[in-house]
Amino acid sequence: MLQYSTPRTVLLMLIAVVLGTGCTSTRPAPDARPSDRSAAQTDAGTVEPRLRAEARRWDGVPHRLGGTDRRGVDCSGLTQALYADVLDLRLPRDTRRQSRVGTEVRRSQLQPGDLVFFRPSRKDRHVGVYLSNGEFVHASASSGVTVSSLDDRYWKRTWWQARRVLQDVPTSSPAPERPDPEQPDPGEPARGGW
Numbered sequence: 001m002l003q004y005s006t007p008r009t010v011l012l013m014l015i016a017v018v019l020g021t022g023c024t025s026t027r028p029a030p031d032a033r034p035s036d037r038s039a040a041q042t043d044a045g046t047v048e049p050r051l052r053a054e055a056r057r058w059d060g061v062p063h064r065l066g067g068t069d070r071r072g073v074d075c076s077g078l079t080q081a082l083y084a085d086v087l088d089l090r091l092p093r094d095t096r097r098q099s100r101v102g103t104e105v106r107r108s109q110l111q112p113g114d115l116v117f118f119r120p121s122r123k124d125r126h127v128g129v130y131l132s133n134g135e136f137v138h139a140s141a142s143s144g145v146t147v148s149s150l151d152d153r154y155w156k157r158t159w160w161q162a163r164r165v166l167q168d169v170p171t172s173s174p175a176p177e178r179p180d181p182e183q184p185d186p187g188e189p190a191r192g193g194w
Contacts, residue, residue, distance in 0.1 A: 047166065048112035048132045050086045055129075055137040058082075058145040068093075075127045078139040079115060082129050087113065089165065095125040102165035107150070113166045116150070118158040130162065 058081075064072025068081065076095040083089045092098050099117050110116070110130045118126040128138030134150045148155060 047087070051082060051112060051129060051131055051137065054082055054086045055131070055145070055147060058137070059147075061139070061145040063139050063141045063144050073139050073145065075139045078137070078145060079127050079129055082137070083165070087166065091165070095127045098127055099125065099161065099163065102163040105162050105164045107159065107162060110162055111164065111166075113164075115163045115165060117160040117162065118155060119160045120158050125160070126158070 058070065058073070058078065061070050061078075062072045063074060065074050066077070067073040068077040073081065076091075076093060076098055079098060080091045080093060083091045091101065095117070098115060102115070105111075105114060112130060112132050114130040116128050116130050116136050118128075120126055126138065128136040128148070130136045130150075131147065135147050136150060137145065137147050139145050140148070150156070150159070
């Protein structure tokens with residue numbers, strides 16, 4: 001005999017699917033590349049206040065898987081928007097590819113603008129942008145765009161890695177040329193997707 005699902009059961013199944021997919025987008029995107037004014041030339045002293053100001057403009061925007069604007073945004077869409085609007089740098093669209101840009105840095109060496117990555121589950125990934133004082137901005141599935149603490153038990157438990165896309169730039173000297181991100185780094189091991 002065929003059973004029909006109630007609207008409540010269907011709604012619960014849809015919520016489970018959305019929550020289970022995490023924040024990893026599968027949409028292809030170009031690798032990180034500077035726009036006309038390279039993010040590598042950004043004055044390191046102004047990055048944090050500019051990121052915080054932009055984070056306040058995004059505060060409370062709801063989480064929407066695949067979203068890229070203030071009607072709803074997912075974690076990698078938010079990091080992509082923050083990098084474009086504040087730092088004038090294009091990041092890849094999905095979390096997996098963002099986790100490969102720049103250079104890996106230790107948690108103890110975080111600087112404003114570093115990308116911070118988490119593994120909430122075996123196959124899901126989450127990304128945010130480090131601000132300072134242990135805080136980062138991200139698009140939370142439950143709270144929307146918010147600032148959280150890396151010292152929170154959940155974020156400590158799910159910590160994965162951090163990536164530095166911006167380089168330390170003294171305010172008095174020009175930034176070095178950045179390599180073309182389309183060219184593979186011969187020293188980087190190949191990584192499989194998830």
